Amino acid sequence: MTQKKTGSTRKKSKKSFKNKELQLSSRNKPGKKAAAKSVKAGKPAKPRVAVRRSPIHGRGVFAVTDIPKGARIIEYTGDRISHAAADRLYGELHDGNSHTMLFAATDKIVIDATKRGGPARWINHSCAPNCEANEEDGRVFIDAIRRIPLGAELSYDYNLVLEERHTPKLKREHPCHCGARNCRGTLLGKKR
Ligand SMILES: C[S@@+](CC[C@H](N)C(=O)[O-])C[C@H]1O[C@@H](n2cnc3c(N)ncnc32)[C@H](O)[C@@H]1O
Numbered sequence: 001m002t003q004k005k006t007g008s009t010r011k012k013s014k015k016s017f018k019n020k021e022l023q024l025s026s027r028n029k030p031g032k033k034a035a036a037k038s039v040k041a042g043k044p045a046k047p048r049v050a051v052r053r054s055p056i057h058g059r060g061v062f063a064v065t066d067i068p069k070g071a072r073i074i075e076y077t078g079d080r081i082s083h084a085a086a087d088r089l090y091g092e093l094h095d096g097n098s099h100t101m102l103f104a105a106t107d108k109i110v111i112d113a114t115k116r117g118g119p120a121r122w123i124n125h126s127c128a129p130n131c132e133a134n135e136e137d138g139r140v141f142i143d144a145i146r147r148i149p150l151g152a153e154l155s156y157d158y159n160l161v162l163e164e165r166h167t168p169k170l171k172r173e174h175p176c177h178c179g180a181r182n183c184r185g186t187l188l189g190k191k192r
């Protein structure tokens with residue numbers, strides 16, 4: 001059994017996984033501030049973000065208004081599938097390919113935004129992020145951890161955790177192009 005650190009700690013057998021698991025994860029539990037600012041049900045919120053081409057990678061998500069620190073910006077939506085289904089569907093595809101739209105919400109639920117999902121699936125990783133992903137009751141929300149000025153690209157730390165050892169070679173195979181001064185050079189996070 002191998003223990004992996006994600007939003008919640010979970011155990012996976014190496015056998016059930018292909019050699020890689022590429023799922024974004026939220027390491028932090030929801031902050032009180034962020035939870036307090038959740039969007040009220042039934043009230044259509046004006047979009048605060050837009051999807052555009054990104055200097056970091058492909059498409060990204062950008063603020064179309066100033067976003068205050070602590071604001072709950074958007075939910076990461078997609079099909080809700082099991083870890084076993086994610087392994088089955090994407091295990092081979094992810095071999096030698098660092099692109100993923102899977103988010104490991106809990107030890108049971110993976111949010112798969114590959115085929116359909118909201119704009120949050122386009123948010124890129126940064127080693128100096130302005131957002132964080134918080135899990136609440138199996139749902140994942142993107143919250144601002146500092147003020148985000150109009151036009152800035154949104155980002156959070158993907159904290160990608162793979163089943164195998166994070167060797168220098170594996171890190172190179174998942175390069176980070178965030179451009180931050182403290183860029184760690186890889187999308188892979190720390191194994192705990
Ligand atoms: C959920 S997608 C984000 C949207 C992506 N830019 C696109 O156009 O498909 C996640 C993938 O984008 C790429 N990506 C995101 N942030 C990156 C970064 N800082 N450096 C390099 N590639 C990145 C990786 O391939 C990652 O698996």
Ligand SMILES: [Zn+2]
Nearest residue numbers: 127176178183
């Ligand atoms: Zn980086």
